Amino acid sequence: MMAVVQWLQILFLVGTSAVAGSDEVIKRFPLLMPQVTPTMDDTYFCTPIRIDPTMDYYITGFQPNTTSATAHHMLLYGCMTPGVDEDVWNCGGMAVSNAGYSTAPTCKSGPQVIYAWALDAPALLLPEGVAFKVGKNSDIKYLVLQVHYASKAPFIDGLKDDSGVFVYYRETPQPRTAGVLLLGTGGRILPKSVEYMETECTIKEDKVIYPFAFRTHTHQLGRVVSGYKVSRNGGEDVWTLLGKKDPQLPQMFYPVVTNTTIRKGDRVAARCTMVSDRDYVTRIGSTAKDEMCNFYLMYYTEGTSPLKDPKCFSLGPPFYSWTRGGFNNIPDADASSLPVGETAKEMGVVRHQM
Structure with a gap:
């Protein structure tokens, strides 16, 4: 298993775009699987990020980074605490468990779905002024990505996967x-x-x-x-x-x-x-x-x-x-x-x- 690096990451700027009519910049963060290889059908993997606890962030959009040929569906959870203190774990409940990974729920506390994707759905942009609030003054202290791999067939040659979501966010409070x-x-x-x-x-x-x-x-x-x-x-x-x-x-x-x-x-x-x-x-x-x-x-x-x-x-x-x-x-x-x-x-x- 790769070192626990993503687990300690904090939301940071990897791409920007200006907001029309203002000086504000929309920032983008990649929440992706860290090059995993499912070895069994019906694998559910989870990977987390810890949000900077000193600031509030306002999520305004989601861009999927996968296809239905790879992932059956993805869910993005907001959690008070993640299921386990690791960078990848099995999180499919009654589904199969891949050897070498711990098995735990998606969230240990405070689970709430904030985004879902399947069947090659496109990106989602929230209405102007609407955002998911996360961070310091929110119950959402972590984001946890869950990916369901219905089939191991795409990975039989040891191929690795980085399915996930690019999260777009602002740092200025939104009214809704x-x-x-x-x-x-x-x-x-x-x-x-x-x-x-x-x-x-x-x-x-x-x-x-x-x-x-x-x-x-x-x-x-x-x-x-x-x-x-x-x-x-x-x-x-x-x-x-x-x-x-x-x-x-x-x-x-x-x-x-x-x-x-x-x-x-x-x-x-x-x-x-x-x-x-x-x-x-x-x-x-x-x-x-x-x-x-x-x-x-x-x-x-x-x-x-x-x-x-x-x-x-x-x-x-x-x-x-x-x-x-x-x-x-x-x-x-x-x-x-x-x-x-x-x-x-x-x-x-x-x-x-x-």
Whole structure:
């Protein structure tokens, strides 16, 4: 294993660009895998950077440095403390472990997703004035990159990999603070079936959030992933669509389809419509043979702190459904369908294989 150098690095200038209409410079930092070689399928590697504890930084953009031929997906976490004090470790939960590396969670404390990538999604630039705050006066003291290598085939000749993300940031405070709310499920998909994997939670914090982007994620069986804001009006549920996509398309952050605000007491809900032609039960898990059901909602707040609880999970089928959660006026047809021309097949995209 290479020396623990990246672990001790602090955000520094490697590239700059001027901000239009100001003297400010946007800086860029490379958070990349330090030339790793996965030796097993379904490898999850993590690598961290420690953020300068004497300053605040404001992350405004992300540029991926990989392709789907190499990495299945990448997640960038903000952590209070990383999973282990090393420069690379196995961090895939129930997935495989590569010999020579420790096994630990992505974060030991304070985990929150701030960026996600899959299926050759392009770069992401946040709206003007919006940023993820990290550093001195933030709960995010470390950034941890997690890369899922679904196959070891690209590395059978001992090739090394530097997949990762270029992080763009500013040093001047921004008026709006970004956050990501992750909705997901557990559960299982029966053989030869169509399964709805559903989740929801109530916003309990006295804070107004402004959704501006969403991202969907499943493995091979996902056909539609949809997310909603649900508010109450005289005992009836009012469903406001935030976004939906075929998860076999590039898994980038797309603009929300409805400009709305989410407040204390509102609920957020997501459904993954899964179609299985398999002869066996498929369960939620970390490997290519498993499934995932995720809806990421990126938002901002007018202030200096995002939601304290960034996760919303249910047990999934057969234990949880929107009906069991007490919802009414459920938009079944809308939640599991896409407009003509918006499926991966109609757009000429080969359905994702891992």
